[in-house]
Amino acid sequence: MAEEMTGRERLLHALAGEPVDRPSVISACQYATYELMDAVGVYWPEAHSDAEMMAVLSGKGGAEVIGLDAVRAPYCQTIEAEAMGAEIKSGGKTHIPSIAKHPYTIEDTPEFPADFLQRGRVPVAIEAVRLMKQRYGDKVLVMGGIGGPFSIANSLIGITPFLKAMFKTPEKIEPFLEIGLQAAITFGKGYIEAGADAIVIEDMMASLDMISPKNYRQLAEPYEKRLIEALDVPVIIHICGKLDKVMLDIASTGCAGISVESAVDIPAAKEAFRANGIKTPIIGDISPSGVLLNGTPEEIKDAVKSALSRGVDIISPGCAAAPSTPLRNLQAMVEGAKN
Amino acid sequence: MADAVAEAKEEIRRRLADAIRDMEVETAADTARVITTAGWFEMELLETAVAAGMSEASRLYEEGEYFIPELLSCADAAEEATKIFRPYMMGQRPEPKGCVVIGSVAGDTHDIGKNIVALVVEAAGYDVFDIGRDVSAERFVDAVIEKQADALALASLMTTSMNHMADVIQLMERRGCRQSCRVIVGGKPISPSFAQKIGADYYSASAGDTVRILDEIMKTHGN
Numbered sequence: 001m002a003e004e005m006t007g008r009e010r011l012l013h014a015l016a017g018e019p020v021d022r023p024s025v026i027s028a029c030q031y032a033t034y035e036l037m038d039a040v041g042v043y044w045p046e047a048h049s050d051a052e053m054m055a056v057l058s059g060k061g062g063a064e065v066i067g068l069d070a071v072r073a074p075y076c077q078t079i080e081a082e083a084m085g086a087e088i089k090s091g092g093k094t095h096i097p098s099i100a101k102h103p104y105t106i107e108d109t110p111e112f113p114a115d116f117l118q119r120g121r122v123p124v125a126i127e128a129v130r131l132m133k134q135r136y137g138d139k140v141l142v143m144g145g146i147g148g149p150f151s152i153a154n155s156l157i158g159i160t161p162f163l164k165a166m167f168k169t170p171e172k173i174e175p176f177l178e179i180g181l182q183a184a185i186t187f188g189k190g191y192i193e194a195g196a197d198a199i200v201i202e203d204m205m206a207s208l209d210m211i212s213p214k215n216y217r218q219l220a221e222p223y224e225k226r227l228i229e230a231l232d233v234p235v236i237i238h239i240c241g242k243l244d245k246v247m248l249d250i251a252s253t254g255c256a257g258i259s260v261e262s263a264v265d266i267p268a269a270k271e272a273f274r275a276n277g278i279k280t281p282i283i284g285d286i287s288p289s290g291v292l293l294n295g296t297p298e299e300i301k302d303a304v305k306s307a308l309s310r311g312v313d314i315i316s317p318g319c320a321a322a323p324s325t326p327l328r329n330l331q332a333m334v335e336g337a338k339n
Numbered sequence: 340m341a342d343a344v345a346e347a348k349e350e351i352r353r354r355l356a357d358a359i360r361d362m363e364v365e366t367a368a369d370t371a372r373v374i375t376t377a378g379w380f381e382m383e384l385l386e387t388a389v390a391a392g393m394s395e396a397s398r399l400y401e402e403g404e405y406f407i408p409e410l411l412s413c414a415d416a417a418e419e420a421t422k423i424f425r426p427y428m429m430g431q432r433p434e435p436k437g438c439v440v441i442g443s444v445a446g447d448t449h450d451i452g453k454n455i456v457a458l459v460v461e462a463a464g465y466d467v468f469d470i471g472r473d474v475s476a477e478r479f480v481d482a483v484i485e486k487q488a489d490a491l492a493l494a495s496l497m498t499t500s501m502n503h504m505a506d507v508i509q510l511m512e513r514r515g516c517r518q519s520c521r522v523i524v525g526g527k528p529i530s531p532s533f534a535q536k537i538g539a540d541y542y543s544a545s546a547g548d549t550v551r552i553l554d555e556i557m558k559t560h561g562n
Contacts, residue, residue: 095446163408
């Protein structure tokens, strides 16, 4: 049966809190899997640094093979740090790239490179978004992925020295947060210039698994807010972990949607949102490890129904999909929203 | 007189444990200096104080009072005290409770959670061989065989790398060391059902949890 809405319309309606023909399904974080690579004939590691391949794997893979309402690039969270001098270790065929050496120590004064948009894989991801917009932009929403200022700042010096400094010498981390913000704004504007309909901020290090609610409010949220104010498209924030104590704070950044995992008490968050007149949709919370990786398609459809019944507005894996996730499981997540 | 000394030792033990729990690096160092000045060169005194302080800290973490930055600062205080104590302690290390190999699996360069688990487990009296992050299945299994480890603790912070835990367990089977070594898995994306599906023996939710699991392993499987 033909659907009434395109994925693009459906997701835009869902983000605006307007009626939809059926629940919208996206993947806020990365969704490239080994079977998706087989399906489109494009593989890691090449797809990390080739715009055409990235556009095929993310665009064709997301829009046509999985059937998501939005497509996104890239796959890892190392691009900003690489552009600012980090040494990157290739993940080969099976992994995503990781940071081998951070470019700065806490004692350094970081500098934002004027040619950020020309550095490393920044132009690759932006070009991939441009290509996806040309090819799939009428059917699905095209999203550019960036790190949150807090997470980018972390990636410049390393998480352990960063967290210790937060405690002992907070004044020393401020320049890193400012540079992180500048990188995120510049990257986000680059995507928008290339045609991105929306931006996804992954601020995974600002998780309450790592820092206290007080730290989130002081060091992550204000920068997320400034970032969102600087970008004139809908911005989705993804943060991992149990965020119950900061859901209202995240909403106060002005984001268009909050992507969370199943650790969050969604009925409680929705209740608090209602009480405060907040309409920000909640995106999630299909567990990548508990359900998507090892579950059956039936279990995944049940998880989708459970998520909807708990108040999730837009269905998505709760975090990045594990690359060995079966393709049929990602497709079952879409199917689960259809009936 | 003997009682007075015992009391003084108990007092100083508590003071050091509290300093570690309260992230007071200076106080921890001062307390360690008091201990060495008094000539109480007993490894047991330091170890029980560090264990008590770190276990208090990990309890506060589990209760949501502390977060990772706090735990790291507690560990710094413990390290500071140990540094002052160490030169006096050569050759005094008591019999470890058991031997644990720990690391983050291939593809995962995060190690903060793993480092904290290693610290707390070591403070609880285990021999800990931390083989780092982004560790291949081969290196894990080599270490388990070489150290004749009682347990292997695998960490993964990323959904994109967690499935490599299964590779390690399969390689242990093939190389014949699966029976003699219990496997504990943990990390943000890991769940008890995931642990069960990949054939791990235990899922651990925290550093404190890992110590409880290890104590149980040594009770049921230890020599």
